[in-house]
Amino acid sequence: xxxxxxxxxxxxxxxxxxxxxxxxxxxxxxxxxxxxxxxxxxxxxxxxxxxxxxxxxxxxxxxxxxxxxxxxxxxxxxxxxxxxxxxxxxxxxxxxxxxxxxxxxxxxxxxxxxxxxxxxxxxxxxxxxxxxxxxxxxxxxxxxxxxxxxxxxxxxxxxxxxxx
Amino acid sequence: xxxxxxxxxxxxxxxxxxxxxxxxxxxxxxxxxxxxxxxxxxxxxxxxxxxxxxxxxxxxxxxxxxxxxxxxxxxxxxxxxxxxxxxxxxxxxxxxxxxxxxxxxxxxxxxxxxxxxxxxxxxxxxxxxxxxxxxxxxxxxxxxxxxxxxxxxxxxxxxxxxxxxxxxxxxxxxxxxxxxxxxxxxxxxxxxxxxxxxxxxxxxxxxxxxxxxxxxxxxxxxxxxxxxxxxxxxxxxxxxxxxxxxxxxxxxxxxxxxxxxxxxxxxxxxxxxxxxxxxxxxxxxxxxxxxxxxxxxxxxxxxxxxxxxxxxxxxxxxxxxxxxxxxxxxxxxxxxxxxxxxxxxxxxxxxxxxxxxxxxxxxxxxxxxxxxxxxxxxxxxxxxxxxxxxxxxxxxxxxxxxxxxxxxxxxxxxxxxxxxxxxxxxxxxxxxxxxxxxxxxxxxxxxxxxxxxxxxxxxxxxxxxxxxxxxxxxxxxxxxxxxxxxxxxxxxxxxxxxxxxxxxxxxxxxxxxxxxxxxxxxxxxxxxxxxxxxxxxxxxxxxxxxxxxxxxxxxxx
Ligand code: SF4
Ligand code: SF4
Ligand code: SF4
Ligand code: SF4
Numbered sequence: 001x002x003x004x005x006x007x008x009x010x011x012x013x014x015x016x017x018x019x020x021x022x023x024x025x026x027x028x029x030x031x032x033x034x035x036x037x038x039x040x041x042x043x044x045x046x047x048x049x050x051x052x053x054x055x056x057x058x059x060x061x062x063x064x065x066x067x068x069x070x071x072x073x074x075x076x077x078x079x080x081x082x083x084x085x086x087x088x089x090x091x092x093x094x095x096x097x098x099x100x101x102x103x104x105x106x107x108x109x110x111x112x113x114x115x116x117x118x119x120x121x122x123x124x125x126x127x128x129x130x131x132x133x134x135x136x137x138x139x140x141x142x143x144x145x146x147x148x149x150x151x152x153x154x155x156x157x158x159x160x161x162x163x164x
Numbered sequence: 165x166x167x168x169x170x171x172x173x174x175x176x177x178x179x180x181x182x183x184x185x186x187x188x189x190x191x192x193x194x195x196x197x198x199x200x201x202x203x204x205x206x207x208x209x210x211x212x213x214x215x216x217x218x219x220x221x222x223x224x225x226x227x228x229x230x231x232x233x234x235x236x237x238x239x240x241x242x243x244x245x246x247x248x249x250x251x252x253x254x255x256x257x258x259x260x261x262x263x264x265x266x267x268x269x270x271x272x273x274x275x276x277x278x279x280x281x282x283x284x285x286x287x288x289x290x291x292x293x294x295x296x297x298x299x300x301x302x303x304x305x306x307x308x309x310x311x312x313x314x315x316x317x318x319x320x321x322x323x324x325x326x327x328x329x330x331x332x333x334x335x336x337x338x339x340x341x342x343x344x345x346x347x348x349x350x351x352x353x354x355x356x357x358x359x360x361x362x363x364x365x366x367x368x369x370x371x372x373x374x375x376x377x378x379x380x381x382x383x384x385x386x387x388x389x390x391x392x393x394x395x396x397x398x399x400x401x402x403x404x405x406x407x408x409x410x411x412x413x414x415x416x417x418x419x420x421x422x423x424x425x426x427x428x429x430x431x432x433x434x435x436x437x438x439x440x441x442x443x444x445x446x447x448x449x450x451x452x453x454x455x456x457x458x459x460x461x462x463x464x465x466x467x468x469x470x471x472x473x474x475x476x477x478x479x480x481x482x483x484x485x486x487x488x489x490x491x492x493x494x495x496x497x498x499x500x501x502x503x504x505x506x507x508x509x510x511x512x513x514x515x516x517x518x519x520x521x522x523x524x525x526x527x528x529x530x531x532x533x534x535x536x537x538x539x540x541x542x543x544x545x546x547x548x549x550x551x552x553x554x555x556x557x558x559x560x561x562x563x564x565x566x567x568x569x570x571x572x573x574x575x576x577x578x579x580x581x582x583x584x585x586x587x588x589x590x591x592x593x594x595x596x597x598x599x600x601x602x603x604x605x606x607x608x609x610x611x612x613x614x615x616x617x618x619x620x621x622x623x624x625x626x627x628x629x630x631x632x633x634x635x636x637x638x639x640x641x642x643x644x645x646x647x648x649x650x651x652x653x654x655x656x657x658x659x660x661x662x663x664x665x666x667x668x669x670x671x672x673x674x675x676x677x678x679x680x681x682x683x684x685x686x687x688x689x690x691x692x693x694x695x696x697x698x699x700x701x702x703x704x705x706x707x708x709x710x711x712x713x714x715x716x717x718x719x720x721x
Contacts, residue, residue, distance in 0.1 A: 071263035072376040081643050084650045087373040095297065096264040096373055102649070119263045136647055 046129075050159035053112045053125040056103060059157075060147040067122035067150075070098035074114035074123055082107035083114060101146060105131055106139040116164065124156045166232035171239055183225035183236055184212055194238055195247065195276050197254075197362045198314035199226035202419055203323055206315050209254070211276065213246040214238050222246050244280075251281040257292040257337055258363075259309040267364030269377040273312065292337050300330075300341075301349030303369050303423055304358065308340045311365035317341065317357040324420060324516070327351040341365075352518065355427075356420045359409060370427055371407045375399070381636040383622035384411060384705055386609055388481065388602050389425030391521035393611030395706070396421060398430070398603055398622035401638065403653030405430040405603060405623060413706050416615060422518050430603065433623055437585040439598035440657040455597075455659070455667065462556075462580050462595050463671035466497060469554045469578065475501035475543045477557040477565075478533060479661075480523035482599075483607025483619065485684040486661035487525075487532045488692075489676055490558055493665050494536075496674040501552065503540040504529050505565040519612055524602075528610035531694050540565055547572050554578035558661045559599055561587040582661045598658040600625055605660040606681040608703065610710070617707035618700060626657045 013019050039046055048054065059067045070087035088099035114123050126148060133139045150157070165176040168186050177186035182205070184194050197209035205227045212225040217235035222242060237243060255277065262268040277283075294308030318330045318341070329349050333342050343349050358366045380399040387394040387408065394417035399407040408430055410421040432438075442458030443450050453461075466474060476494040478487045487504075494502045506526065513520040530537070544566045546552035554577055555562065562579075563569050573579060574592045582599040583590045590596045603622045610616050621628065621635050630637050644651025659667075662684055666676040678684050682700050689695045694710055702708055 069264045070373070071268070072379065073263070076376070076378060081640070081648075089373055094264060104648070140649065 048127045048129070050155045051163075052127055052129075053110050054128040055105065055110070055126055055131060055141075056108065056112075056114055056123050056146075057126045057128070057148040057153070058101060058143065058146040059122050059124060059153055060149050062150065065092065066098065066101075066143070066147055067120050068098050068101060068118075069094055069096045069120055069122070070101070071096075071119060073117045073119065077113045077117045078108075079111060079113065080107040080109050082109075098143070101143050103141050103146060104139060105133070105141055106136065115160070121157065121160070124153055124160065126153065126156065166230075168230045168232070169235045171237060177230050181230050183214060183216075183223075183228050183230050183234075186230040187225065187236070187238070192238065194225045195280055196226055197272055197276075197312060198316060200316055200319075200360055203316060203319045203360075206319060209250070209312065209314050211247060211250045211254070211280075213243060213250065215240045215243045247280050248282050251276060252285065252287075254312050255281070255285060256287050257309070258312070259291065261310070265307075265310065265364035266367045266372060266377075267310075267361075271364060272362035294338075294340055300343060300366070301354050303427070304349055304354050305367045305369055305372065306341060307365050307367070310363050311341055312363055313339050313341075314362055316360045316362065317366060320353075320357050320360060321349070321351065324356070325351045325353040326516070352422050352424065352514070353420060353516065355423045356410070359419075368407070374406050375401050379638055379640060380406060381622070381638040381641060383603075383620050383636045385603065385619045385622060386524060386617045387421060387425040387429055388524040388609075389422070389429045389522070390519040391524060391526060391612035392417065392517050392519050393524055393609055393615065393617050393707075394421040394425060394517060395617070396425075400622050400636070401640065401653075402650055403623055403655060404434045415709065416611065416613075416617075416707070417517055420517060422516075424518070432585050433601045433603050434654065435585065438656050438658070439583050439586060439590060439596060441598055443593075443596045445594045455664075458595055458597060459664070459667045460671055462597075462668050465578050465595070466554060466556065466580070467672075471498040472500065473551070473553040474499045475503075475546065475552045475555050477540075477543070477555060477560065477562065478502060478504040478529050479557070479559040480504055480507065480521075480526035480529050481602075482529075482559040482661050483525065483602075483605070483609060483681070484528045484532055484616075484688060485607045485681045486558060486665070487529050488684055488688050489662040489665040489678060491532060491536060492674075492676055493556075493669055496669060496672055501538050501543050501546065502533060502536055503538050503543055504533070505540055505560050505562075507564065521612060524611070525609040527612060527614060528608070528616075531610065531692060532688070534692070544569060547576065550575075552576075554580075556580040557589060558582045558665075559584060561589045563588040582664050584658070597661075597664045598656065599664065600656075600658045600660045604628070604656075604658065606700075607660070608685060608700075611707075614710040615707045616695070616698065616703050616710060618703050618705075624655055625659070626655045627659070628655075 061067055070085050072085050075083040075085045082104045084102045085098050086100040087096050090097040112125050115125050167174050168177050170187055170192055175190040184199055187194050194212050196212045198206045207224050207227045213222040214225045215237040216223055296307045296309055298306040300306040321327055321329045329343055330341055332339050334340060355368055358368045380401045383398045385396050385398050387396045395411040395413040396408045397411050398405055408426050410417055410419055412419050441452055442455050444453050444458055444461055476499050478490050507522040508520050509522055510520050562573050579593045580595045581589050581593040582597040584599050584601045602619050604625050605621055607619050608616050624630055630641050640650055666678045669676040689698045
């Protein structure tokens with residue numbers, strides 16, 4: 001068995017350890033006085049920037065209706081097949097609305113394709129990252145959970161208008 | 165044969181063909197909106213403009229006759245420029261509401277805008293506005309803004325449906341489609357205009373907004389509305405039939421089907437009246453039992469009668485396979501009384517498609533039963549006079565043979581039925597088996613002209629699996645798991661009649677050992693001379709014309 005020669009042997013100072021310990025302690029001490037980046041979640045909440053892709057939500061207009069016209073493009077483009085849309089007719093001018101709109105959050109991979117494809121700017125990625133459920137059924141979000149008033153989403157919509 | 169040169173290649177064509185037809189036969193698709201192979205030429209959309217050598221200007225391919233030695237260029241710069249210009253022109257006033265339009269996904273304008281358009285509009289003015297959501301007829305909605313004024317719907321009503329019900333009114337960019345004041349677009353074939361409308365201007369009220377076309381699977385099948393046997397495609401999503409559309413078959417229905425067939429021959433498949441599983445009526449109360457128990461009960465109850473006391477009633481609504489298995493069972497019991505019920509409505513027929521015989525397979529049952537067939541009238545009289553005490557009927561309602569049987573059938577000693585949906589027969593039956601509908605099984609029908617045509621399962625029953633049973637699958641079917649709600653469509657607990665019959669025969673000596681509809685058909689091909697040499701592959705997608713019957717039908721026509 002050949003004896004493997006070390007690439008670099010420790011010199012005398014290093015062998016003494018103490019200078020090395022001092023070096024390490026200095027680094028630690030230096031960092032103690034730098035600003036903190038760790039957050040005390042959940043006491044402290046992270047407020048993501050507009051470019052953040054949290055759970056997809058539906059935009060709710062001021063007149064209480066959703067923007068979505070149930071075209072089904074998001075459902076078609078979704079690589080994870082997370083979205084199910086059932087259209088129906090409405091008396092409103094836009095003719096068509098989603099009678100049922102469900103996103104299976106267990107399937108969703110937060111890719112944002114749905115947002116990108118939507119012709120109506122009706123589905124956008126929110127800043128919501130807190131998704132908790134205890135069973136499969138709860139993970140299916142219906143319109144009740146998906147609809148979010150447009151004011152709360154303005155940030156993202158502006159971002160999309162500037163950068164999409 | 166004369167020759168034409170298209171895009172540098174020589175092709176033969178038939179004298180009298182137009183350029184677009186010659187190109188189509190050669191496999192070259194020249195874009196077109198208003199031209200339709202089954203309608204007269206109108207030449208108003210101009211998108212089929214092509215360059216022909218030695219002609220001073222571009223010509224429209226749909227109405228220019230092909231000539232020997234003609235050199236056509238469908239891809240030259242001049243042609244493409246013209247095509248872009250036409251597309252831009254058509255799109256000027258088009259609302260581009262694809263997101264809310266049912267046609268999206270099968271829209272010619274959408275496809276051509278993608279293939280042949282430059283993708284940008286120079287039109288900055290406000291688009292023209294017209295009426296949307298106009299009820300043109302009881303089954304049709306019209307959207308004026310989407311209409312590109314190709315006149316296909318007008319020509320269809322005039323030439324195919326033979327009812328002059330539609331017309332253009334106004335001029336220029338205000339032109340629109342309407343019916344005569346006070347009239348409604350209500351001929352028996354209106355929904356075909358939805359299929360041929362190149363855009364989504366005409367939509368079917370029944371199908372409106374039900375599903376995106378790309379979410380459905382499509383299965384080639386046959387309409388069961390009458391003995392014409394129009395070739396259809398069944399659109400299914402989440403194991404539920406959402407629409408039927410005609411499929412081209414030159415020999416049967418060209419490209420059309422009637423509104424009745426389109427709307428009324430599938431709703432029973434997914435309905436509350438379906439019979440699920442097997443039932444036995446024990447001392448006045450109906451109980452759900454296992455399939456085996458019901459089969460056993462059926463066999464031994466029938467065995468307890470003299471064969472002259474039994475009658476078997478086949479069905480022109482069931483397939484050849486069902487009826488063949490049924491005949492074999494009748495023979496094993498030595499039953500002589502076997503017939504089927506006709507469903508003729510002499511007032512409901514026309515010279516276009518609709519036939520007076522409202523079943524898809526009466527000619528087929530005639531061929532299967534052959535000389536074994538006795539008269540239905542004798543059986544009805546037998547029931548009334550109590551000479552016949554036991555009846556086994558498949559997929560039909562006894563009462564439809566004779567209204568006055570209503571009373572008599574409740575007094576029968578034994579009434580066994582396979583049935584898809586509840587009827588007066590199943591209400592009074594002692595043993596009922598839930599039968600698969602035409603959309604849930606393989607099989608064959610023979611239409612009134614003697615054309616053997618195949619049906620295929622489009623909807624899965626409980627013991628079927630889409631992938632294993634080689635059924636058509638949409639993307640959703642392919643990737644759905646048992647945890648996805650959209651993959652949990654209702655599956656009914658039903659079996660094809662031939663299978664139920666085979667299972668009943670298991671308890672006797674002459675067992676019918678059929679596992680697949682195809683096996684039965686192969687046996688039919690061996691035993692019944694008219695079907696000699698046929699199998700499912702020979703029948704294929706467009707059916708097979710039985711020769712002898714063809715001559716006969718020609719002689720009587
Ligand atoms: S793409 Fe937009 S408009 Fe279409 S169904 Fe999805 S959310 Fe609705
Ligand atoms: S973010 Fe991506 S995975 Fe999630 S619903 Fe939208 S398209 Fe589907
Ligand atoms: S309604 Fe459709 S078929 Fe009729 S003219 Fe308009 S675009 Fe053509
Ligand atoms: S003509 Fe007969 S077979 Fe054809 S669609 Fe109508 S009912 Fe069905």
